[in-house]
Amino acid sequence: MTALVFLDPSHPAGRVADAASPQLSVLDQGVTRGDGVFESALYTGGVVRKLEAHLARMAVSAASCDLSMPSAEAWRAAIATAVAAYDAARPSSGPGAAAGTAGDTHEAVVKLVATRGLESAGHGTSWVAVSPASELGRRQRTAGVAVVLLDRGYDSTVAERAPWLLMGAKTLSYAVNMAALRHARRNGADDVIFVSSDGRVLEGPTSTVLLAVRDGDTKRLITPMLETGILPGTTQGAIFAAAEAAGWELGYGPLxxxxxxxxxxxxxxxxxxxxxxxxxxxxxxxxxxxxLHEELTAMVDAIR
Amino acid sequence: MTALVFLDPSHPAGRVADAASPQLSVLDQGVTRGDGVFESALYTGGVVRKLEAHLARMAVSAASCDLSMPSAEAWRAAIATAVAAYDAARPSSGPGAAAGTAGDTHEAVVKLVATRGLESAGHGTSWVAVSPASELGRRQRTAGVAVVLLDRGYDSTVAERAPWLLMGAKTLSYAVNMAALRHARRNGADDVIFVSSDGRVLEGPTSTVLLAVRDGDTKRLITPMLETGILPGTTQGAIFAAAEAAGWELGYGPLxxxxxxxxxxxxxxxxxxxxxxxxxxxxxxxxxxxxLHEELTAMVDAIR
Structure with missing residues (x-):
């Protein structure tokens, strides 16, 4: 079941639509050109986690693409309508915890999408879709993943010299990310870490890379530096803040x-x-x- | 006006749909991931030009993406239905030439799209959309274009070593192509020629590069070699065949x-x-x- 709400100036709280019916024009440039931006947030226990970080990153993605987007206020209103519709359509999951309350352990994905819309329209198309999170992802939190390193083709300095490559933008043009994941699965792995053509660790097709090193009593958390053209991870950012508060050292690669x-x-x-x-x-x-995994998991679980 | 026909096993001639109404799910992976392939063919004078070359290239694109696609037969039937619907909905354009006949000079784009469909469906979504061709493109045939050279970020050997980058596939993930064109226009140009990070001429965001050199009585036509990771141009292919028949020498760069x-x-x-x-x-x-331009234009006009 998916709850769908379009952002629409004539509906300040968003326009609820039936996700089981076709709702998008085949001429929308989000489809014909993968020309749009998106975010995926976790909704659980009545909270859309890191909502403001997602909205901020989406605004940066849109700016990289010269895409005009609805205001953060309009997004917040549409998201509230969408999660309420989603909760109303399902039973509670936690023992004694109603859908959409703090004890509710059900997990859903809140997907925010903004496309360039119809060429003839002169304005974009934006919506919020709330769907159940995948069981596989949940399993991988404990089972872990087998990863292959794959060449991303770009060198680590390309983002600075070629902004038209949209390196820091989370666009709908994810065909390569999906192809890399299929390549990994065909080769018996679960996921991918991209490496630049000059040998730097970059990111996963749908994730940020994080590593930890113990050095006596010091715990150090390291992630590749953004200048290599990777997406700023909202979860990595939240973990870094929590880890710093817990006394960890933080580092940004070149890795x-x-x-x-x-x-x-x-x-x-x-x-x-x-x-x-x-x-x-x-x-x-x-x-x-x-x-280390236990400590970091506790930090992640506390992110709001 | 756009004529829209979905490929649908229960409608062997294709299922006609209203392009002015929403016809696609927002959950289709063609939208959410730019995960699909496409072709754009010219329809004029009652003929969809180079139809077989487009179908063949689309099959290669689909194979690169592990995408199952309807048969060429199903495409041909849906295309015939779509152009008939398009012609029926518009007046004739040439003097005395009815819509869809040889003398009809109206130009339309036949867009073929095949996406991975809904994650839950296990099959793709495919359609044909026929729309009027842009006036701008027609003007640029005589006015010409101002071009900027832009770094594509990839080196010219990446296609061979990293098939997951889908270098030879025409996918829906065109956000970078569109961003490059916007970058060109912001800088007073009309179009782009991409150059590899190691300095090789590649292709335009929506075109193939062709150059001609006179050498005494010899006319030589040259295009970048495919091994650099560019899309095989169906029009370049047809021009090369015609030019060879007309006694031109042909060459494939590294340029x-x-x-x-x-x-x-x-x-x-x-x-x-x-x-x-x-x-x-x-x-x-x-x-x-x-x-040279006149000779080549005559060859292009004769392509069927």
Whole structure:
């Protein structure tokens, strides 16, 4: 079941639509050109997590694409309408916890999409879709993932010199990300870490890379630096804030695959799957420090 | 006015739909992930030009994306239904030539799209949309285009080593192509020629690059080699066949921008705009041999 709400100036709280019926023109440039931006947020326990971080990143994506977007206020209103419709259509899941309340452990994805719309319309198309989160993602939080390293084709300096490549934007043009995941699965793996043509660790097709290193009593959390052309991870950002408050050291790479091999733990981090520990890289098992994972999982669970 | 026909196993001639109404699910992976492939063919004088070349290239694109697609037969039937519906809905354009007959000079785009469909459906979504061709493209055939050279970020060997980058596939994930065109227009140009990070001439965001060189009585037509990761141009292919029959020499680059600067004529070639002569590169006027352009235009006009 999916709850669908379009952003529409004549409906300040959003226009509820039937997700089971066709609702989009085949001429929308979001379809014909993958020309639009999106975000996926986690909705659980009555809260859309990191909502403001998602809205802020979406605004940056839209600006990179010269896309005009509804206001944050309009998004918030449409999201509230969409999650209420979603909750109304399903039974409660937690023992004694009604749908959409703090004790409700059901997990849903809140997908925000803004396209360039019809060429003839001169304005975009924007909607919120709330759907159940995948069971697979939830399993991978504990089971972990086997990862292959794949060449992303770009070198790590391209983002600065070629803004038209939209490196820091989360666009609807995800065909390569999906192809990389299929390539991984065909090769017996679960996920991918992209590496730049000059050998730098970048990101996953739908996640941020995080690694932790113990050094005596010091715990250090490291992620690739944004200048390599990766997407700023909203979950990575929230984890870094929590880890810093808990006394961890923080670092921003340039990272190479060897750093992943030698870390005490590596994760793929994203908003809906949250923290997926990496079990192996290109078929080689890597360290999976259980304590570090536990600590980080507690931080992630506390993100609001 | 757009004529729209979905490919549908229960409608062997295709299912006619109203393009002015929403016809696509917002959950279709063609929208949410730009996960699909497409072709744009020219329909004029009662003929969909190079139909078989478009169907063949689309099958290659689909195979690169592990996308199952309707048969060529199903496409042909749906296309016939769509152009008939398009013709029925408009007046004739040529003097004394009825819509859809040989003398009809009206130009339309036949867009073929095949997406991965709904995640829950297990089959794709495919349609044919026939719409009027843009006036701008038609004007650029004689006016020509000012072009900027833009870094594509990839080096010219990436296609071979990283098939997951889908370099030879025409996917719906065109956000970068569109961003490059916007970048060009913001800088006073009309179009783009992409250059690889190692300095090779690649292709336009929606076109193939062609250059001609006179050498005494010899006329030589050159296009970048496919191994650089560009899309095989259906119009370039048809022009090469016609030029060879007319006694031209043919060549496949590795080309660098200097070759474009020194050529006697450079064109951006595509199925709907056809042959757009390049007037300037990065603001520097280049040669535009009128005779060569005339000869090539005659060849292009004869393509069926």
């Amino acid at each position: 190479v695959p060897q750093h992943l091999m030698e870390a005490d733990a590596v994760w793929l981090v994203s908003s809906v799957r949250l923290l997926a520990p990496v079990n192996s890289l290109d078929g080689i098992d890597i360290a999976r420090d259980a304590r | 660098v921008p200097q070759h474009l600067m020194e050529a006697d004529a450079v064109w951006l070639v595509s199925s709907v705009r056809l042959l757009a002569p390049v007037n300037s590169l990065d603001g520097i006027d280049i040669a535009r041999d009128a005779r």
